[in-house]
Amino acid sequence: MRAVLDVRNLTTRFSTPTGALVAVNDVSFSLREREILGLVGESGSGKSVTLRSLIRLLPSIASQSGEVIWQGHDILKMSPKEVRAVRGGQISMIFQEPTTALNPVLPIGLQIDENLRAHTTLSHRERLNRARELMDLVGIPEAARRLAEYPHQFSGGMKQRAMIAIALASNPRLLLADEPTTALDVTIQDQILKLILDLRDELAMSVIFVTHDLGVVAATCDRMAVMYAGRIVETGTIADVFARPMHAYTRGLLGSVPRVGTERSPLMSIEGTPPGLSSIPRGCAFHPRCDFATNVCRVSQPVTETVEPEHDVACHNSLAVLEAGSPVQ
């Protein structure tokens, strides 16, 4: 399958009064048509900044380098006007907090209409029909009535659906989802995840799904990329990474999640806490917390290697990790 998005050596820095912080460090991945890629990591891993970097949705203190090739064009080289056309047009984004991402003083219908006006040439009447269609598509009942309602009249799950409707208004080819279900209850999360899967099939979109929840990844994504301290440490298909993790961090994350059959026994935890951006350790950033760390990990940053087909890892001791086996099997 063809890659729709190709990210090469993407680096995002924030200049702060105390010096430059590297939030995204030399990140490369590609995304295929109709694929859902999970971008997994803990707080401060750079997963959300990576997502935002793709469409240059960053504060002014950020500077970027590398390439983000979208349909043959490098988004990082586009003029602001061209970026705006892509953003919200071919590439849409949904956020973690639908409450703050929706404008509280505008009815939902108007917010959908706004996006339709910006990215389509439909007439007023056609836009109204399209808005109703979109509401149906995302599973909001009584579309005609609810278009006139304001965000506060929607429940959390319905707000997230409304936000998806707005994002879909422009017929995007790629949906960027930044922890869209983290703020939701588990039964509502389940509905939204399945909605995203259905929409991917119906609209033939690609999706990049940022999350910290490995369960959500297992239930939704086709491939996954694990991030730690601003770098992608492991990439592969869901089945491969879950069955044969090759990075100690991935393995530790999988072991940190309680699973059936190990009740009331200690979990395989990772000692310590994820590092802050200003204090990323030398060598492999994970080495202070790593059970597999050897001397080389303290001094040299591992390069990303393709160890198995479609399974890349940046770890000096990937074979030892592989041998130790997956905690979820």
Added chain:
Amino acid sequence: MSIALYRTASLPRPLIFGGAILAASLLLAIFPSVFAPYDPNAFDYAALLQGPSTAHLMGTDNFGRDVLSRVIHAYTIDMQIAVFATVFPFLIGTVIGALVGYVGGISETIFGRIVDAVITFPFLVLVIAIVSILGPGLLNMYIAVGVVGWVFYARIIAAEVKVQKRLDYADAGRAMGYTHMRIIFRHLLPNAITPAVVYWMTDMALAILLGSSLGYLGLGAQPPAAEWGVQIADGKNFMATAWWISVFPGLAIVLTGLGFSLTGDGLAEVLRTKK
């Protein structure tokens, strides 16, 4: 009541400047005779209404008194006004505000009405009214300011305590079985007091202005005491010919006020809760 001062790499600049001004002011207030070149109340009929010169850096007034010496001696009274006109409102307001904020309910409603009553009157008019009843003089001025001033502190503290009360650490205190008084004064208040302390600094500057205004009107410090407001009033008839009589005390007010305001700004930064 303990305010933890966090170790910071360097103190904020406003605090350094403000603190320096206040330290100098305090020094002058405590030891005025050391710094004043003349007796502030000594008449010198040989040197009436003289402009600034090397003998009299700030000139002399219509009784031949040295303006510089009077400005320096006025520090004693004006710094006293700054402290005494505000410290009681601060203490009373803090305690009442903390209780009102914590207890809420009916006490809050009653307090709200008191606030409404106080803020609908101009502060100065209210104080003048009370002083006119009690009679002029510094002590009565402190009483008048205290009767009204605590409300402003209480309002700030009550609002802040109400916010802090909702945080889990307050509940944690209750779940630990701590008494209400311990929770209010040991836990909530240290976290709620910063805005009141900052306001206190501004209020001290305002108190000097108020003291001077009352002095000017003849309701505060009584002549011949050296007090900036009194001095400005003394010079008002000579504005066109001997500006220095009023202008230098005025500058002293501005400088001291600046000292308090800068200190307030700096304290706000230092006392800010780290998250």
Added chain:
Amino acid sequence: MSDVVISAAGLRKSFPLPHGLIDRISGKVPLAVHALNDVSFTLHRGETLGIVGESGCGKSTLARCLVRLHELDQGEIHFEGTDVASLSGPARRAFNRRVQMIFQDPYSSLNPRMTVRVILTEALSVHAMRPAVEIPARIAELLDLVRLPQDSADRYPHEFSGGQRQRIGIARALAVEPEILVADELVSALDVSVQAQVVNLLLDLQQRLDLTVLFVAHDLRLVRHISHRVAVMYLGKIVEIGPTEALFAASQHPYTRALLAAAPELDPSKRSRKIAAKGELPSPIHPPKGCLFNTRCPHAFDRCYAERPQLTDRSVGHQAACHLTNFDPKDSLK
């Protein structure tokens, strides 16, 4: 193990919504959020009882009522046979010492102006746990117990990470040597890798200190991992309660089954496109008549709209509140 330490019967708690003058004049009925609707359960010495449910199910309210941060509208909580609501003065302080709560938010649950030493000293001295001279040694012991470095004592909460702050919260609770810990969403604000550390710590402490734990959480996987028994709450009511094994392997309430189906598993091969539970949580201001789950239940029939089912025995120690019985364990929703 079967020694009952806390028994709760018929707990009800509602929070009135603002009812202004204009509402009163226009004759509006005062509204209230019904957080607890007739909750009863027992807690046995040495066990971990997990309380699981989605937002608005009343699990946090229940936790707070247990340590008397909220007063009940109706019902009674008995601690070792004594009605908790009747306690006052020293007896109440003693109760507060023996039943401790740990809070969800590692950022707001510690006083930002107190060092760890001050926080722990306060707990130790208010309850006179140790004479003043022994306090420093006890603080060192407590830090050791929750695996914080000794130099933590003189630092402020903002100098710690979320996981470390939760350890401080645990140390504060343990300082007064409680018998029961009520943990409200103890790890839900933490990163996955840090969650595991805190869960391991809790399991270890429970064993070493012989603690009884009420573990309140929304994460089914966590509750399952940690608890001996689990109670599932929905709209302020326990809909199913039982031994962890039985409850997860053969759940007897459609809501429990929906929760189980909706919780994403760590197994990519067990994917399903079927939605676990349709619809959304009804408003806790106007809970449905009859069974609380009837608006979302795939099995609802006439009786469910007319009569609210009560908890009935399904197997040993396993109760569910559903008019239907005999759910086939193999007939999973997946």
